[in-house]
Every structure is written in structure tokens, then in C-alpha cells.
Amino acid sequence: MIAILLGIIVGLIIIVISNPSRAHIGAMRLLRGPFNNPINGWIGIGQILYRATPLVFTGLAVAFAFKAGVFNIGASGQYTMGLFVALIVGVMGTNLGRFQWPVAILAGGLAGAFWGMFPGIFQAFFKVNVVITGIMFNYIGLFLVNGLLGNPLRKYLVDSATNRTIKVKGLARTPFFFLDKIFPRSGVDFGIILAIIVAIIAYYIINKTVFGREIKSVGMNRDAARYAGVNEKKMIIASMSISGLFAGIGGALFILAPSVYNLGNNYSLENVILNAGFDGIPIALLANSNPIGVIFSAIFVSYIKVSDVALQSVGYASEMVNIIISIILYFSAFSLIIGQFILKLVKRKNKANAEEVIL
Amino acid sequence: MENVVKMKNITKRFPGIVANDNITFELKKGEIHALLGENGAGKSTLMSILFGMYKHNEGEIFINGELVDINSPNDANDLGIGMVHQHFKLVEVFSVLDNIILGVEKTKNGFIKRKEIKAEILKLAEQYELYIEPDAIVENITVGMQQRTEILKMLYRENEILIFDEPTAVLTPQEITQLMQTMKNLAKEGKSIIFITHKLDEIVSTCDRVTVLRRGKLMDTLEVKKTNKHELTKLMVGRDVDFFIEKEELTVGENVLMVKDLTVISPQSKKEVVKDLSLRVDKGEIVSVAGIDGNGQSELAYAISGLIKPHSGTIYLNYEDITNKKIRYRNDHGMSHIPEDRHRFGLILTDTLANNLSLKKYHLKPFHQKGLIKNDKIQELGNKLIEEFDVRSGEGVKTLAGSMSGGNQQKAIIAREIDKDSDFLLAVQTVRGLDVGAIEFVHKRLLEQRSNGKGILLISLDLDEVFSISDRILVIYEGEIVKNVMTKDITVEELGYYMAGVKKDEKEEVDFTEEELEKVISLNGDRYEFE
Numbered sequence: 039m040i041a042i043l044l045g046i047i048v049g050l051i052i053i054v055i056s057n058p059s060r061a062h063i064g065a066m067r068l069l070r071g072p073f074n075n076p077i078n079g080w081i082g083i084g085q086i087l088y089r090a091t092p093l094v095f096t097g098l099a100v101a102f103a104f105k106a107g108v109f110n111i112g113a114s115g116q117y118t119m120g121l122f123v124a125l126i127v128g129v130m131g132t133n134l135g136r137f138q139w140p141v142a143i144l145a146g147g148l149a150g151a152f153w154g155m156f157p158g159i160f161q162a163f164f165k166v167n168v169v170i171t172g173i174m175f176n177y178i179g180l181f182l183v184n185g186l187l188g189n190p191l192r193k194y195l196v197d198s199a200t201n202r203t204i205k206v207k208g209l210a211r212t213p214f215f216f217l218d219k220i221f222p223r224s225g226v227d228f229g230i231i232l233a234i235i236v237a238i239i240a241y242y243i244i245n246k247t248v249f250g251r252e253i254k255s256v257g258m259n260r261d262a263a264r265y266a267g268v269n270e271k272k273m274i275i276a277s278m279s280i281s282g283l284f285a286g287i288g289g290a291l292f293i294l295a296p297s298v299y300n301l302g303n304n305y306s307l308e309n310v311i312l313n314a315g316f317d318g319i320p321i322a323l324l325a326n327s328n329p330i331g332v333i334f335s336a337i338f339v340s341y342i343k344v345s346d347v348a349l350q351s352v353g354y355a356s357e358m359v360n361i362i363i364s365i366i367l368y369f370s371a372f373s374l375i376i377g378q379f380i381l382k383l384v385k386r387k388n389k390a391n392a393e394e395v396i397l
Numbered sequence: 398m399e400n401v402v403k404m405k406n407i408t409k410r411f412p413g414i415v416a417n418d419n420i421t422f423e424l425k426k427g428e429i430h431a432l433l434g435e436n437g438a439g440k441s442t443l444m445s446i447l448f449g450m451y452k453h454n455e456g457e458i459f460i461n462g463e464l465v466d467i468n469s470p471n472d473a474n475d476l477g478i479g480m481v482h483q484h485f486k487l488v489e490v491f492s493v494l495d496n497i498i499l500g501v502e503k504t505k506n507g508f509i510k511r512k513e514i515k516a517e518i519l520k521l522a523e524q525y526e527l528y529i530e531p532d533a534i535v536e537n538i539t540v541g542m543q544q545r546t547e548i549l550k551m552l553y554r555e556n557e558i559l560i561f562d563e564p565t566a567v568l569t570p571q572e573i574t575q576l577m578q579t580m581k582n583l584a585k586e587g588k589s590i591i592f593i594t595h596k597l598d599e600i601v602s603t604c605d606r607v608t609v610l611r612r613g614k615l616m617d618t619l620e621v622k623k624t625n626k627h628e629l630t631k632l633m634v635g636r637d638v639d640f641f642i643e644k645e646e647l648t649v650g651e652n653v654l655m656v657k658d659l660t661v662i663s664p665q666s667k668k669e670v671v672k673d674l675s676l677r678v679d680k681g682e683i684v685s686v687a688g689i690d691g692n693g694q695s696e697l698a699y700a701i702s703g704l705i706k707p708h709s710g711t712i713y714l715n716y717e718d719i720t721n722k723k724i725r726y727r728n729d730h731g732m733s734h735i736p737e738d739r740h741r742f743g744l745i746l747t748d749t750l751a752n753n754l755s756l757k758k759y760h761l762k763p764f765h766q767k768g769l770i771k772n773d774k775i776q777e778l779g780n781k782l783i784e785e786f787d788v789r790s791g792e793g794v795k796t797l798a799g800s801m802s803g804g805n806q807q808k809a810i811i812a813r814e815i816d817k818d819s820d821f822l823l824a825v826q827t828v829r830g831l832d833v834g835a836i837e838f839v840h841k842r843l844l845e846q847r848s849n850g851k852g853i854l855l856i857s858l859d860l861d862e863v864f865s866i867s868d869r870i871l872v873i874y875e876g877e878i879v880k881n882v883m884t885k886d887i888t889v890e891e892l893g894y895y896m897a898g899v900k901k902d903e904k905e906e907v908d909f910t911e912e913e914l915e916k917v918i919s920l921n922g923d924r925y926e927f928e
Contacts, residue, residue, distance in 0.1 A: 246769055246770055247765075247768050247769055247770060248759060248760050248765050248768050248769075248770055249768060250770075251752075251759055251770060252760075254748075255745055255748070255756075258745045258746075258747045258748055259741075259744075259745045259746065259747070261741045261742050262741070262742050262743065262744060262745050262756070263745075264704065264724065264742075265702070265704065265724070265734070265736060265742040265743070266724075266725075266728070266756045266757050267723070267724045267725025267726075267727075267728045267729070267757060267760075268725070269723065269725070
């Protein structure tokens, strides 16, 4: 909390320095976040939740892999794959009827899991660091998707005029559920509910099951886990696949979202790796890899991102928000270290006292 | 005799603990002065203060009667203080000579005067009977010679005050005798020696005086001639300790572990570190594998426990071929394993004591139901073992394993492994780094298991341990068993010759009897019939 406050304060200082004349407007807009929306605050909040949906999933992806001690920097690739496969199902699977959107989400998730599995396999069997393969699979995923959209699938999926994919329609879209009644005219849909459910499931798996304990033990001490009889190779592959599953669902939900005014989202064929996966890293770190915490940190990051638009409209660079997020991350890392340091001091004191008693 | 070192009323505080509490220590010229104490008694802290690595909070240090201020090891060096650390500080890829002169090279026009220096060092070596090969590369020479290199390093720097930090831990019995002689020679030449140890025999045989520390406090400084081992132990530990543990008569039962023609290739060096090795352990006996560090002991243990795959050979547990079975299968079918490295393998330091105590059980009933962990059962098991094995920790089952003392960590591992009630226990280096009290505890527990009819394979570098509890000793040298003997039929000296590879027995045939073979076949199928 202190970290977040400090981050925002430093952010405000930067705002003042970079453009003093409009600082008061900028600062206000940053802090007001969703309430910048001229019509009504509820729309803003809905908008935050809408934007937070994929972030919760990429955050969960990174957090889950962290629990097994692997750094899934490949969430972007898995996200892209999930998005792509969900798009295919969403556009071409019209005969699925009302099952079209859940099938598309599931297919997207599986695609992400499949994509996450490879770095896991490379790490487990060939000792190639997941970070390296993760980055490579980000690019492979990106160019594979762009390549497939470029030629064989272009006529079905791409709008040539804008060089963007066409939008999914009708039953392929995630339903608004009842959320459009609460947050009218914002993009928030069933995805955020699914995100919360999945986060709770992830929390449950990690903390309550034998499988979760094995994942955690691999993350905390791989050798000891092996010694205790955990198949650590299987666990690394499993955790990377599950991580990919989350990222893939995130991608699917992004492309299937009805979005604001039922306009839908699309994917632009540029050679740039999608940011959503990388955003998962600070989200997971901010939540200290706790799946429940991920929900809140994703919403928080989304909050700042929403202010981004408002800040830009008064002439601030869009990097401003990224600066603030990274400052918060630094401070939270500091606070963690300081917290541990204090904990250690207290412990040592206790230990000394305990020894006194024992001997 | 005059005092060359006088540390007066030294107090050193670390956050939350007083490591040295008002300690006064005097070293006379030409004496060998032992510093005795358990782990954590403050020996190392005191010497680190003298050597300039820590700064004391209170007290004064006098060298040759002059008040000095030692701020770094360099200051200590200038005052003629040298130290042989427990873990040698040598550059492995340099030659012995280069290591000795490192930092104090004598040069002429910028070139090292190698010839002169070599002659000088050889003369020193001869004077003190320290045999070395000046041109050998350090990583290729024996531990003993590395230690002699360290000693020559001090002598070459003309140090008058020499500190030896537990120097005998890594040596063979013969090398220990030699080192004791060297120390006596050095003292005779007027050097003053501080000898940090917790081995009482060495003190009695070599030292003039002994200072005993316990929990940061000075217990006493005694003339060695006027004291005995029992008095010293009592001062060190604060109570009486059994040196001789009562052992029940040996009654050997059925075979529990059979290793046949095992060859293991080290994943690091790609060399054969265990060569065609066979051994057997029966129920009710403790078999020790003795040897100098690095003769294939670790790899043998890894292969038996399943942590590395053997290149060839077969391992049977209760007559069942487990060579290709998973680690968990072994754990669940009667194998317990106290690992060599308790931080790397034995414990998850960042996890709670309860979770560590259930590390090999949580996947079994009744600790989970349909994959959901039952935390109450895990806590229950934790509390039971803490009580039974007297594991001391700050916050009971919730304590993080990493915050516990080494002895209690080892107790936790032993509790877990013994609680499994396995037929076979693989115990590797069980007492490394433990103090006398904890060692006594561990050994009593192992003997208890023996009485319960379990088979124990003890892999140990500590000969005291080997002789005090094992029934049978196997000596391992370069990955082969070179001696198989009942403990009562061999002396420490003779064992030393086998450990050093000087003596070697013919390879013994180790195999199942006809009767046992039938069991093996009935368990594993026909393919064994034709062997």
C-alpha cells in the first residue's frame, strides 16, 4: 500500500516537472481515473473492469508459473495464440450455436496451454531456461499468427482495408451477463466474472491440493522436491501449461469481448508483441503471486491505464503511466525487502530468547 | 613465558545475540593452545576478531604487549598473524608455488624471481618437514598437501602466530598424525599456535593449554596435562555425555538392500565415480561406508536413492529390483534417506516445519482426500514428531525450517525419515556440523532403528562415527570397495591405509544365496533365472 502511494506521489512529481503549466489538470486526471468519464463514474469503473479482464489472466499466468519457480515471460505468446484460436472459432464456428463463445474460450485456453507447454518441456528435459524459450516462443507465436492471417486465412479473418482482423459477432461474443445493467455503456462482460472464478480456483489448487503442494515445493527447492519424490519435470511442464492456459483464456476473452457499444475488438497485424503478457509480470509481482491478490493488482493497473487516456488528452506522453507502474513496482520490491529485513531482526531476537530458555 | 597475544575482555554482539561475552584469551610464545567449544560457542567469532574480519564492541587486543587495532586481515598479516581456514583459500588452477607467493611476490625489474623463491620455499618445507611439490597444480593434489601449502603460505609470510581452524576435519588418520607432528615442530621453532577444534583426542595428544568456550562465555583455561577428556566435555557441553553408547548384540535378519555391479557416471565430470561396486545390507545391522571425501560416496548415495540414474548395475530393495523405479516409489516402499546436504535436499527452508515433516507423506492417506490436503492431519503429525524427537523451534509447526539451528534441522529430517518406519535407512553424513549433544542424539536414534530390525547404510567421513556405531565397515576408494570388515576386527590406523589407497583387498563376490535368489525371482519374474 505504501508502495502504491509513494509510486503515485512520485508520478505526480514527474507530471509536475514534465509539464508544469498543466500539472494540476494532469494530476487530477491521474487520481480520478475512472471518474474522468464525462458522463458518469460507473461507466469508468466498468471500463476498468473490462480492461482488467485479460490482465487478471496474464497476471495469473505469471503468478502460477512463479509458484513453480519458473518465470513465464512467454505469456504474451500464449496470449496471442489463445486470441488467434478463439478468433478462428469465433468467426468460423457459427454452427456451434450458443456454445460458440464457451468453446472459443476453451479452444483459446488450450492453444495457450499448448504454447506454454513447449518452454516447459525445453526446461525440464533439455535444461534450456524458460526465459529464453519464452521470449523465442513470443516471437514464434507472433509471426506464426501473422503468417497464417497473412495468407491462408486472410480471406476469412482479415479486413483488408484496415489490415486488422474482423470482429466476432453474435453468439461468438462473450455475453454481458447482467453487467451491462450495472455499468451501462462500458465494455465489461462475463469475462471479469470468469476471471474472478478462475483466480479463486487457482488459489484453491495452489494452497489446498496435493498437486499445488508439489508445484510449490518445486518452486521453493527443486532438489528437495525431487528428493521427496516429486516428479519435478512433470511439475514444470504442468505449471507452464496451466500458466499458458490462463494466458490463452485471457487472449480469447480479449478478442471475444463485445466491448463498448457492442463494437468488439480486433487484432492488428503488426510485428509487435502484445503488451498484455508483459503486463502480467508487474501484476503478479505486485500481488506477490497470490492469485486472489492478482485480481486486485490487475484492477489497479487497469485503473492507472484508464487514466492514461485522460492524461494523453491533456498533452502528456503515454509512457507516463508505464513510468508510474514501474515506480510502484520498485517501491513494492523495496517494501518487501525492508519488510523481510524487519522480520528477520524480530526472528533473530526471538531465537536468541528461545535459546536462552532452552539451554 | 611472555604472552604474544592477549585479548582482554572481548565482547562482540550481533543483533539479538552476544557471540563473545567478556572473553579473555592469552597465547604464550611457543605454545599450542586449543580453543574448544561446540558449534556456536563463539570460537570462530573470537578468531575472526583476532584476524581482523570482525570488529569487537568492547575489549582490547595486545600483540607482543602492545595495544593494537586490527581492522582487516591485512593488518593481522602485518602483525604476523596467519590463519589456515577450514575451507582452504587457494587458487585451484595455480601451482603450489604461485599460491604460496601470491600477493607477496619478490620481483626484480617487474619479473618474479622464481628460482630464488623456489629454493627458499623448499628450504622452509624441509625445515618443518612439510612435503610439497612446488610445481603441481593445486586442484590435482591431495587435501593434505593443500593444507601444507596453506601452512607454508603462513611461514613464507613470516607469521609468528598461526591459527588453525578445524584442520583435521578433512584428513585421513595418517595425515592427522603428520599434522600434529608439524604443529609440534612449529611450536618448537618458537611459533605460537591457536588450534580450533572440538576433537578431544587431538587436544590431549598435542596441545599445551586449552581454552573452553560455551555459548559465548569463557568457561576456563586449563593446562592439558592437568585435565582429562571427561572434564573438558563437561565444560564444553555443560553436562555429561556418553562416549560409549550401549549396543545390543548383532542379530542379522533378511537382506534389505543389495547393490550389484553398480557403475555411476558423474553428471558433472562424466567420469566413472562408482565402479562396478557391490554391497549388501541386512536387517538389523549398521554398515558404514568409510572413505575420504570425493571417492564416490555421494554418487553411491544418489544412485541408491534414485537421484541419479546408474550407468549399469542393479539395486534391490527387499529383493525387489528398484533400479529403474522412481524416487517416490522407493520412498513409499521401504526406503528412508537422510541426505548429505540438508539444505539442498533434506528441507525446504522457506517452508514450515509441519510441511517439512510431512514432505514424504502428504501424498498418502490420511493426509489428503481426493487430492485435497488435510491440514489438520499434517499439523497433528508435525506436533507428534516435534514432541517425540525433541525438535526445538521458535513457533512450533509454523516455524520456517530455515530459521532453525542446524542441529534441530537435522533432528527434523531424522524424525521424518524414522517416522516412515522403512526397512532400509540410507544415512549420509548424519552428524556433519553437529555438536556433541546432537551427535549423541542422532546415534542413539540410529541404534534404536537397528534394534527394531532395520537395515542401515551409513555413509560417513567421520571415523569417530564409523567406529562408534557401525557393525561392519566398507572402505571406499576411487569408487570401489577395497575392504569389508567387521568393526571390531580393525583399528583406525589400518583403516586409514585402506582409505588412502595404500592397502587394497581383492574384490569380494557379493551375491544372493540360492534361497534368496528364489525370492528375487518370485518378485521380479523369470528374467532373473538365467543370470
